[in-house]
Amino acid sequence: MWRNDGKGLSRGSATVELVALTPFVLALAVFAMDVSTVVAFRTDLAREGFALAEVIANETRRNPVATVMAEAMKKFEDNSAGTLAVAVVTRGTERGTGVPCVDGEWCLPKVVLAWPASPAAGSWGTSALCAAAGTGLPAQGQHFPADQTVLPNESSGGTVAHQAWLSRKMRPTEWWVVVDTCLDPAPGLLWGRALKGVVGDLVDLSGLVVRKRAAWPSVHDLEDCDWCSPP
Numbered sequence: 575m576w577r578n579d580g581k582g583l584s585r586g587s588a589t590v591e592l593v594a595l596t597p598f599v600l601a602l603a604v605f606a607m608d609v610s611t612v613v614a615f616r617t618d619l620a621r622e623g624f625a626l627a628e629v630i631a632n633e634t635r636r637n638p639v640a641t642v643m644a645e646a647m648k649k650f651e652d653n654s655a656g657t658l659a660v661a662v663v664t665r666g667t668e669r670g671t672g673v674p675c676v677d678g679e680w681c682l683p684k685v686v687l688a689w690p691a692s693p694a695a696g697s698w699g700t701s702a703l704c705a706a707a708g709t710g711l712p713a714q715g716q717h718f719p720a721d722q723t724v725l726p727n728e729s730s731g732g733t734v735a736h737q738a739w740l741s742r743k744m745r746p747t748e749w750w751v752v753v754d755t756c757l758d759p760a761p762g763l764l765w766g767r768a769l770k771g772v773v774g775d776l777v778d779l780s781g782l783v784v785r786k787r788a789a790w791p792s793v794h795d796l797e798d799c800d801w802c803s804p805p
Contacts, residue, residue, distance in 0.1 A: 622646065623753045623788030630660065631751040631792035637801035639689045647698045655699025656757040659709035662687040662802050663724055663752055663789075665744040666717045680742040683724050686749075687804055688714035701758035709754045710787070714804060724752060725789045747795040749802060757784045 626646055630638050643658050650656060666684030668674050675681035688711065690696035697705070712718055723729050724741035736742060741750075796802060 619650075619755060619757060619784060619786050620788065622649070623755055623786050624790060626660075627751040627753045627788045627790035630753075631749075631790045632794075634792075634794050634799040634801075640695075643689065643696065647696075650757060651698045652760075654757040654759050655697075655701035655704065656755065657693070657697045657701070657704045657709065658690075659696055659711055659754040660689040661685045661711045661714075661752045661754075663718075663741070663744075663750045664796055664802075665746050665748065668717060670720065680737045681744070682717040682720065683741045683744060683750075684717045685712050685714055687802055699758070699760075701756070704756035704758050709756075710785075711752065711754055724750065726787050747797065748791065749794075749796045749799065750789050750791050752787065752789045755784075755786045755788075759784065 626642055629642055639660050643660065646658060662685070663683045664686050666675065666682045669676075669680070669682055693705070712722075718724055718741070720736050723739065725739075728734075728739045728741060729736070744750075792799070
């Protein structure tokens with residue numbers, strides 16, 4: 575900064591500029607750290623979703639869903655609010671309303687068992703965004719609509735007709751576990767929380783909702799699963 579002291583222009587202190595810029599520099603650094611943390615968070619969530627689906631799909635004697643999901647919610651509750659939903663999906667009985675399936679040809683998949691029974695059982699914290707978004711899964715006993723995928727990316731961006739999707743080619747003895755997750759990251763997952771009093775809401779990424787779906791096929795036949803059908 576330059577100033578006129580009566581003897582011409584002279585260079586003054588940069589303290590004012592430094593003080594003025596410090597919050598913005600901190601905000602930029604915190605924002606960068608938060609973004610990188612959210613990216614890592616998304617990666618962890620993707621891995622976690624597949625791990626959860628695999629654990630559930632491997633169990634045939636006792637229903638593991640409630641226990642496994644409770645542990646998963648504990649893992650994420652410190653850094654987010656959100657929801658979890660699980661569906662056991664099998665080959666359905668119809669291609670559309672009142673149109674039965676044909677043996678050896680494509681058929682709409684069906685949710686034979688769903689969790690949670692109430693939204694509160696599959697949620698933690700408070701996230702209006704996740705609550706409004708819902709699970710994206712049909713209700714128990716319902717078929718997936720023709721335009722709704724079961725597996726992540728199976729439509730290849732809409733370039734593959736739904737009749738050719740992998741989920742439409744399920745065998746009668748086959749079943750998949752599908753896990754839908756919605757997370758609303760807490761403000762300042764890393765540095766942002768510690769410096770929130772300095773930079774205010776400039777680093778609040780809580781509106782960046784992370785939604786993931788994971789699916790895992792069971793190695794067991796449907797008839798070998800004691801809990802896959804509703805009681």
